[in-house]
Amino acid sequence: MQPKFFQEFIESLKRFGTIYGPVRRNGVLKYDRVESVDEIELDGERPMIPVKKLFHPMKFNMFQFDKDGFTPDYSSIEKKVIVGVPPCEIHSLLRLDEVFMEQPVDPYYAKQRENSAIIGYSCLPGDDCFCKSTGTDIVEEGFDLFFVNLGEFYLVWVGSSLGHDMVLEREDYFDENVTHEDIEDYIEWRQARDKMFKVSFDFKSMPDIMELSYGSPIWDYFAGKCLSCGQCSMVCPTCNCYTVTDVLDVSSEPEGRRERFWDSCMFVDYSLVAGGHNFRGARADRLKLWYTHKMKAFANEYGKPACIGCGRCVRTCPVDINVLTVAEALTKMEVPAQ
Amino acid sequence: MSGGNITKPKPRVGIYGLTGCAGDQLLLIHCEDELLDIFNAFDIRSFVMASSNPIEEDMDVALVEGSVSTEEQKKHLMDIRKRAKILVAIGNCATVGGVQAMYAQDGTFKDRMKKVYGDMKFITEPMEGQPLDAFVTVDYYLPGCPISAKQALPLLSRLLHGAPPEPFPHPVCHECKLQENKCLLLDKKFCLGPLTQGGCGAVCPSHGLPCVGCWGPHSDANFKEHITLLESFGMTKDEVIRRIRNFGGHKILAYIKDL
Amino acid sequence: MTVCNHEDNNPFQPEAARIVRQHDLIKDHRFFQVRFVDMKRAMSFTYNPGQFVMLSIPGVGEAPFSISSTPSRPGILEMGIRRTGKLTEALFTKRDNDIIYMRGPYGNGFNLDQMRNKDIIIVAGGLGVIPLRSILYYVLDNRDQFGRLFFLYGARTPEEMLFRTEFFELKERHDIECLYTVDKATSEWSEDVGVVTKLFAKLPEIDPHQTNAVICGPPVMYKYVIQELLKLELPKNQIQMTLERRMKCGVGKCGHCALDHIYTCIDGPVFTYWDTLHFRELI
Numbered sequence: 016m017q018p019k020f021f022q023e024f025i026e027s028l029k030r031f032g033t034i035y036g037p038v039r040r041n042g043v044l045k046y047d048r049v050e051s052v053d054e055i056e057l058d059g060e061r062p063m064i065p066v067k068k069l070f071h072p073m074k075f076n077m078f079q080f081d082k083d084g085f086t087p088d089y090s091s092i093e094k095k096v097i098v099g100v101p102p103c104e105i106h107s108l109l110r111l112d113e114v115f116m117e118q119p120v121d122p123y124y125a126k127q128r129e130n131s132a133i134i135g136y137s138c139l140p141g142d143d144c145f146c147k148s149t150g151t152d153i154v155e156e157g158f159d160l161f162f163v164n165l166g167e168f169y170l171v172w173v174g175s176s177l178g179h180d181m182v183l184e185r186e187d188y189f190d191e192n193v194t195h196e197d198i199e200d201y202i203e204w205r206q207a208r209d210k211m212f213k214v215s216f217d218f219k220s221m222p223d224i225m226e227l228s229y230g231s232p233i234w235d236y237f238a239g240k241c242l243s244c245g246q247c248s249m250v251c252p253t254c255n256c257y258t259v260t261d262v263l264d265v266s267s268e269p270e271g272r273r274e275r276f277w278d279s280c281m282f283v284d285y286s287l288v289a290g291g292h293n294f295r296g297a298r299a300d301r302l303k304l305w306y307t308h309k310m311k312a313f314a315n316e317y318g319k320p321a322c323i324g325c326g327r328c329v330r331t332c333p334v335d336i337n338v339l340t341v342a343e344a345l346t347k348m349e350v351p352a353q
Numbered sequence: 354m355s356g357g358n359i360t361k362p363k364p365r366v367g368i369y370g371l372t373g374c375a376g377d378q379l380l381l382i383h384c385e386d387e388l389l390d391i392f393n394a395f396d397i398r399s400f401v402m403a404s405s406n407p408i409e410e411d412m413d414v415a416l417v418e419g420s421v422s423t424e425e426q427k428k429h430l431m432d433i434r435k436r437a438k439i440l441v442a443i444g445n446c447a448t449v450g451g452v453q454a455m456y457a458q459d460g461t462f463k464d465r466m467k468k469v470y471g472d473m474k475f476i477t478e479p480m481e482g483q484p485l486d487a488f489v490t491v492d493y494y495l496p497g498c499p500i501s502a503k504q505a506l507p508l509l510s511r512l513l514h515g516a517p518p519e520p521f522p523h524p525v526c527h528e529c530k531l532q533e534n535k536c537l538l539l540d541k542k543f544c545l546g547p548l549t550q551g552g553c554g555a556v557c558p559s560h561g562l563p564c565v566g567c568w569g570p571h572s573d574a575n576f577k578e579h580i581t582l583l584e585s586f587g588m589t590k591d592e593v594i595r596r597i598r599n600f601g602g603h604k605i606l607a608y609i610k611d612l
Numbered sequence: 613m614t615v616c617n618h619e620d621n622n623p624f625q626p627e628a629a630r631i632v633r634q635h636d637l638i639k640d641h642r643f644f645q646v647r648f649v650d651m652k653r654a655m656s657f658t659y660n661p662g663q664f665v666m667l668s669i670p671g672v673g674e675a676p677f678s679i680s681s682t683p684s685r686p687g688i689l690e691m692g693i694r695r696t697g698k699l700t701e702a703l704f705t706k707r708d709n710d711i712i713y714m715r716g717p718y719g720n721g722f723n724l725d726q727m728r729n730k731d732i733i734i735v736a737g738g739l740g741v742i743p744l745r746s747i748l749y750y751v752l753d754n755r756d757q758f759g760r761l762f763f764l765y766g767a768r769t770p771e772e773m774l775f776r777t778e779f780f781e782l783k784e785r786h787d788i789e790c791l792y793t794v795d796k797a798t799s800e801w802s803e804d805v806g807v808v809t810k811l812f813a814k815l816p817e818i819d820p821h822q823t824n825a826v827i828c829g830p831p832v833m834y835k836y837v838i839q840e841l842l843k844l845e846l847p848k849n850q851i852q853m854t855l856e857r858r859m860k861c862g863v864g865k866c867g868h869c870a871l872d873h874i875y876t877c878i879d880g881p882v883f884t885y886w887d888t889l890h891f892r893e894l895i
Contacts, residue, residue: 040533042535043533043534045533063533063535064530064533073531074531078624078625078626080670080671081670084626084628084670085625085670085713087622087624087625114864114865117864119623119863120623121623121863122621122622122623122624229892239575239577239578240575240578241578242524242547242574242575242578242579242582243524243547243573243574243575244524244527244547245523245524245526245527246526246530246536249527249530249531250530255865255867256866256867256868257860257865257867258860258866258868259673259674259860259861259866260519260673261516261670261672261673261674262507262510263507263510263511263514263516263671264390265387265390265391265394265509265513266390266393266394266510266513267361267363267393267394267513269514269670269671271510271670273670273674277531278866278867278868279523280870282523282527282573283522283573284522284523285858285868286857286858286868287858288856288857288858289675289696289697289698289699289700290696290697292831292856294857294858298575304871308870311872311873330539331536331539333536333538333539333547333582334578334582510671511672515702515705516671516672516698516702517672517698517701517702519673
């Protein structure tokens with residue numbers, strides 16, 4: 016597809032749902048409802064909060080309740096066309112599927128997933144990206160359409176029947192004849208992209224290293240630094256934890272809503288049970304849980320590690336605790352240089 | 354819920370102010386959308402800011418703003434405690450002592466009094482501003498300067514239905530990130546978010562301003578590391594401590610005593 | 613992607629249940645008999661001993677509670693609840709016929725297949741007896757499916773012994789050996805005095821490979837009880853215990869009960885002693 020058709024094509028997708036994509040709001044790049052397609056920002060910085068927020072909303076009402084009981088509230092579900100999702104984040108959704116779509120299915124997530132189209136978009140690695148190390152730099156599934164920006168033209172992968180319908184909307188924009196030259200361009204682009212990664216680590220050894228470093232003093236070092244601000248969980252595309260609370264209306268009737276919102280295992284009350292026993296009162300235990308989950312545990316359960324190499328923790332943590340620094344410290348068994 | 358059809362008497366409420374700016378009481382009045390619901394659901398007996406005919410009897414809930422700064426206020430607070438089944442401390446002054454306690458327990462109170470007021474004789478003996486729980490048992494806390502409606506209304510509605518209120522046990526950063534704000538600390542800018550009790554909705558960082566800690570200290574905060582971080586931005590330790598103490602009152606002392 | 617009908621299938625949906633009866637067991641511990649209001653649901657509701665339910669009070673919240681009754685006596689669900697948090701505080705204001713909300717059952721429950729035709733040692737400390745009461749009555753109701761049954765229960769004082777009357781009635785039966793102890797006795801206490809591990813000396817000879825143990829009690833108890841069971845040479849995977857964690861969903865979504873790659877709510881709350889060695893943070 017010629018780049019000049021891109022915006023018009025995206026515009027035509029409104030028929031399939033409200034268009035969402037990376038747009039700048041108050042100076043911050045966010046996945047948000049697109050007011051006009053020319054405000055979509057691709058080819059650069061990644062949104063701070065990942066695309067999970069469109070499927071696993073930061074805060075929403077699970078139920079409305081009154082004297083007759085609880086009524087599910089699915090009002091947060093909306094038909095969406097999400098434009099500009101990079102490969103790593105498509106992988107993150109497939110990881111979240113493992114949690115939320117496993118029986119019993121989480122109906123809020125599943126309904127939003129069923130009602131969303133994913134228009135993937137290629138990217139070039141930024142300074143903190145290490146998706147090549149986590150094997151999430153390319154996608155083969157999990158999108159309806161996927162645009163690879165080759166400069167002169169877009170190579171468009173069709174990933175689903177819905178994606179195919181979308182192409183049919185503006186069939187004349189797409190050229191089905193892929194020439195040998197096109198293929199060469201694509202291969203060249205792939206090779207150039209592979210060379211652009213600035214950071215990497217041996218992700219495959221991490222499950223063993225994590226298992227064997229359970230008692231390592233490295234954890235205490237990081238615990239001493241950690242601010243327990245929870246930002247890492249908020250920005251991590253595969254963090255799925257949430258908490259639930261009931262909010263009553265100011266009324267004599269027992270009416271209100273059951274809210275669900277993002278939580279983090281970095282917070283002190285995460286494993287606190289009624290009566291006051293805290294299974295993870297120590298910061299080191301909370302950090303250990305987070306990193307075990309990212310680099311080891313999820314792989315045990317689902318065959319794939321939970322880290323998708325997006326580098327958000329690297330860009331976010333104010334005290335430089337992230338997948339790279341933790342992995343390096345555990346691998347070398349020494350704390351990072353100050 | 355139990356006895357759904359039986360009309361229960363409305364909970365009797367008293368709203369009081371000790372030493373403070375009355376901003377927390379004002380916030381309740383400013384809940385214009387819910388104000389009618391509040392007055393419908395509760396029997397507000399004493400709220401001098403809203404009505405000048407208070408009824409001072411036993412009550413179900415007392416909301417008390419302000420620090421205890423005189424002997425007379427201490428007596429007043431003890432009297433409220435005696436008459437109230439549930440006592441809620443509202444605002445930074447009532448929960449930690451307020452900005453008037455930023456030099457809490459440093460031994461300079463008498464000198465400062467003298468410097469400002471000279472040898473004035475007082476009707477009631479002044480004392481260094483103290484949080485309510487220095488004198489009475491406080492059942493629940495609504496921190497903030499001022500408190501937020503988003504936290505105050507759910508607390509009131511829970512008390513209305515005899516349900517224990519749920520505190521927000523996370524630092525400001527939690528809500529800040531949910532507002533999709535860029536972390537000020539990454540730009541090497543001062544912010545007390547990680548040290549501060551959340552629940553405010555991260556209002557200041559959402560407007561590009563640093564958190565100044567007005568919700569009081571967060572119990573799980575890593576003070577030592579955060580001070581080190583702020584020092585690396587070019588601030589002196591004394592300066593950081595001074596700013597941490599602005600809204601930290603008496604409660605902050607336990608967290609910074611060994612630093 | 614799985615496609616299913618979520619309209620009628622919201623796993624978080626709390627359903628109305630009536631408190632049929634409730635009374636105090638001891639101070640701050642209350643017994644609740646609960647039944648789903650929907651009779652069809654009430655009669656078809658079944659579970660394994662060791663499973664739990666999520667109880668809700670609208671406006672207060674939701675929390676997990678272990679089931680104390682046995683599925684061999686269907687229709688009514690029994691729970692022993694200690695007043696210890698916001699939800700239990702509100703539960704204790706409920707009276708007979710009041711409505712609460714419930715969903716479940718959740719968790720794995722005890723491995724009954726492994727226990728069948730074997731001797732069973734039940735070791736309870738304090739309110740740990742609440743979930744174990746389920747397996748206790750399950751074994752008694754299906755007496756021919758199991759071997760000998762030993763029930764060891766330790767409480768702090770006679771007054772703090774839960775289900776005291778019914779447990780003393782059990783002593784009359786010949787198909788169960790009941791051994792009770794308290795840390796501090798009163799003058800009328802006729803049973804043992806001391807920690808629950810003391811009771812192991814009173815057990816007859818057992819064949820460790822033909823024996824299963826189930827344990828529940830305060831965290832400090834596990835270590836000592838397990839030592840006793842290992843002395844008897846019970847295989848590590850024939851020692852089962854039920855554990856507590858913070859939970860918000862009960863179905864492996866909210867993450868709170870995670871440790872290593874398992875969720876206490878779906879992979880537990882019953883774990884074997886081997887599991888606890890394998891997943892280091894369990895106890």
